[in-house]
Amino acid sequence: GQNIDQPTEMTATEGAIVQINCTYQTSGFNGLFWYQQHAGEAPTFLSYNVLDGLEEKGRFSSFLSRSKGYSYLLLKELQMKDSASYLCAVTSVSGGYNKLIFGAGTRLAVHP
């Protein structure tokens, strides 16, 4: 079967660093995405990892270990506007097509 686990909620302080973990089990793995979703809005793309290692993009970095079925999203120099849900999604090949399977998301609250 397919399963994606990420913490339900996290809190952090403005200016700090936070790491949001995601573990997955899926067949036909073909990459992992992180999306940010502010309350009441659509998800926006943050990062994509298909190879093991760290991808850095400004204040955000994403890490993947395919052998461990594990990824994390690292947010540095936290800002109040980073308060949002962070969705981990894995691509799974089925019927010849890639499909995105989403986790339930991690709600991050950034406090002053």
Added chain:
Amino acid sequence: SQTIHQWPATLVQPVGSPLSLECTVEGTSNPNLYWYRQAAGRGLQLLFYSVGIGQISSEVPQNLSASRPQDRQFILSSKKLLLSDSGFYLCAWAQGHQETQYFGPGTRLLVL
């Protein structure tokens, strides 16, 4: 650049009434198109995807149907809404099935 539109933004409908949600994409051709539903506090559930005009794949049996009458138009429909159809409906596009999916602004549906 590519843009994706959804309407209406919000909708309140009585149980048993029909539904039609529309999604259009601009600035690209032959995109893959997707319909997701997000129930309150839960992850995104893939409902339908389409790789071309008239080609629809359904992910879960349900009260809904989808159609793609034009290359960049994707419609989600129901003949009779149920209370359980309430949720946040998101349309997404990708250029090819291995590419990043980009989401539209969503339609918030409340069935009473």
